[in-house]
Amino acid sequence: MCRLGFESKVAFAKSLLMGKSTVDKFFAQQPIQLDSFQRICEGLQIEDWRSVAELTPILEQTEAEIEQSHSPQAATNSSSNFHSAHEISRVVTVEDRETGEIQAEIILEGDLVSVESNFATSLEVILRSKVGSTITIKDIRPGSIRITIQGSQEDIAKLIDLINSKKIIELENFPVEEVQILSSGFLQNTSELRSSEKWEIIREITNNPQSSRKLQGQDLSDGDLSGAYLIEADLRGANLSAANLFRADLFRANFSAAFLNGVNLNEVDFRGANLSGADLSRADLSGADLSRADLSGAHLNGSRLRGADLSGADLSEARLNGAHLNGADLSGAHLNGADLNGAHLNGADLSGAHLRKTNLRGADLRKADLRKANLSGANLRGANLRGVNLRGADLSEANLCGADVSNALFINTTGLSSNDRADLERRGAIFEDNSGDRSSTRSLVPR
Numbered sequence: 001m002c003r004l005g006f007e008s009k010v011a012f013a014k015s016l017l018m019g020k021s022t023v024d025k026f027f028a029q030q031p032i033q034l035d036s037f038q039r040i041c042e043g044l045q046i047e048d049w050r051s052v053a054e055l056t057p058i059l060e061q062t063e064a065e066i067e068q069s070h071s072p073q074a075a076t077n078s079s080s081n082f083h084s085a086h087e088i089s090r091v092v093t094v095e096d097r098e099t100g101e102i103q104a105e106i107i108l109e110g111d112l113v114s115v116e117s118n119f120a121t122s123l124e125v126i127l128r129s130k131v132g133s134t135i136t137i138k139d140i141r142p143g144s145i146r147i148t149i150q151g152s153q154e155d156i157a158k159l160i161d162l163i164n165s166k167k168i169i170e171l172e173n174f175p176v177e178e179v180q181i182l183s184s185g186f187l188q189n190t191s192e193l194r195s196s197e198k199w200e201i202i203r204e205i206t207n208n209p210q211s212s213r214k215l216q217g218q219d220l221s222d223g224d225l226s227g228a229y230l231i232e233a234d235l236r237g238a239n240l241s242a243a244n245l246f247r248a249d250l251f252r253a254n255f256s257a258a259f260l261n262g263v264n265l266n267e268v269d270f271r272g273a274n275l276s277g278a279d280l281s282r283a284d285l286s287g288a289d290l291s292r293a294d295l296s297g298a299h300l301n302g303s304r305l306r307g308a309d310l311s312g313a314d315l316s317e318a319r320l321n322g323a324h325l326n327g328a329d330l331s332g333a334h335l336n337g338a339d340l341n342g343a344h345l346n347g348a349d350l351s352g353a354h355l356r357k358t359n360l361r362g363a364d365l366r367k368a369d370l371r372k373a374n375l376s377g378a379n380l381r382g383a384n385l386r387g388v389n390l391r392g393a394d395l396s397e398a399n400l401c402g403a404d405v406s407n408a409l410f411i412n413t414t415g416l417s418s419n420d421r422a423d424l425e426r427r428g429a430i431f432e433d434n435s436g437d438r439s440s441t442r443s444l445v446p447r
Contacts (some may be wrong), residue, residue: 251271
């Protein structure tokens with residue numbers, strides 16, 4: 001860095017208008033988008049970026065690998081014995097220089113232990129019916145659901161457009177959550193023009209603060225937008241994957257169906273923002289202000305929300321598997337039907353929260369505040385409820401099988417039968433109320 005006049009990677013990244021995490025991935029030899037790869041090479045004064053393309057091996061595929069992937073037996077063998085995986089999907093395009101066709105890799109999100117022998121065949125039929133007759137399945141690789149397909153430039157482009165526009169959201173019941181082109185073997189001139197426009201737009205945003213920007217569907221991925229002024233911006237369907245939005249002002253911005261996975265959103269102002277259906281998987285939202293934000297149906301699997309303000313936010317039907325919400329303020333939040341399987345909520349404020357039919361299986365709720373929360377029909381099976389305050393909570397038809405309720409306060413809770421209460425007291429729950437007859441209350445789901 002010093003040789004090029006930069007004191008650090010941070011300074012180098014800023015000179016490129018790029019998030020430092022993308023630069024870090026480059027030097028760690030991890031896959032990044034092609035336009036970012038080329039931009040970094042230019043910044044490093046590498047004239048021929050292809051000479052170092054081995055840093056991102058998924059940009060290229062050897063003829064031998066392509067030939068091997070053509071074998072039906074190889075596809076069948078590699079599709080067996082899959083391990084569970086939750087991974088954001090992306091598409092990697094590779095140009096087949098001999099045929100002029102494009103190869104693409106789709107990664108589906110899901111828990112796949114094994115697939116039927118006809119999985120590739122049925123998937124190929126589906127893709128051909130939706131996209132075109134040139135589509136063929138070349139390989140299905142283990143580790144996650146990685147499907148290599150090949151087809152004409154037109155058909156592959158159509159597939160990418162259908163996924164981007166949410167017209168294809170799943171394949172064989174496995175969600176396709178994002179499309180991220182990492183190579184531009186086709187339409188190269190158009191791609192380079194769009195890349196140039198992308199970085200100019202990022203420069204304009206950072207240098208000229210203004211509200212109500214129209215950025216619908218814009219590609220801002222990998223960009224450094226730290227501290228950006230984006231109040232009431234229209235970012236519907238925009239791609240902000242791996243961007244840096246640290247301390248950006250996003251008050252009442254519209255991020256509906258936007259891609260924000262892996263984004264740095266530390267201390268961001270998202271008050272009242274529309275993030276419905278947005279992809280925030282693995283995003284860092286620690287300390288962010290999301291009060292009154294619309295996050296309904298958002299994807300927040302594995303995201304970091306420690307100490308975030310989500311008071312009054314709408315998280316109904318949102319995916320929060322394994323999310324880190326330690327110490328977060330979720331008071332009065334709407335989480336009806338949300339999936340918080342294995343989420344970390346110790347010390348979180350969920351007082352008055354709406355958790356009807358919410359999945360909290362295996363969640364860590366130690367010392368959380370659930371006073372007057374509506375947990376009717378919630379799944380708390382195997383959850384850690386040690387020291388939780390459930391005073392006045394509604395537990396009608398809730399499932400507490402196997403939950404650790406040691407020293408949890410169940411004072412004045414409703415929806416519990418006398419048998420439920422006796423069982424919970426035996427397991428360490430604390431009841432110190434004088435509510436009297438509970439004969440009219442409904443029982444918990446049978447253990």
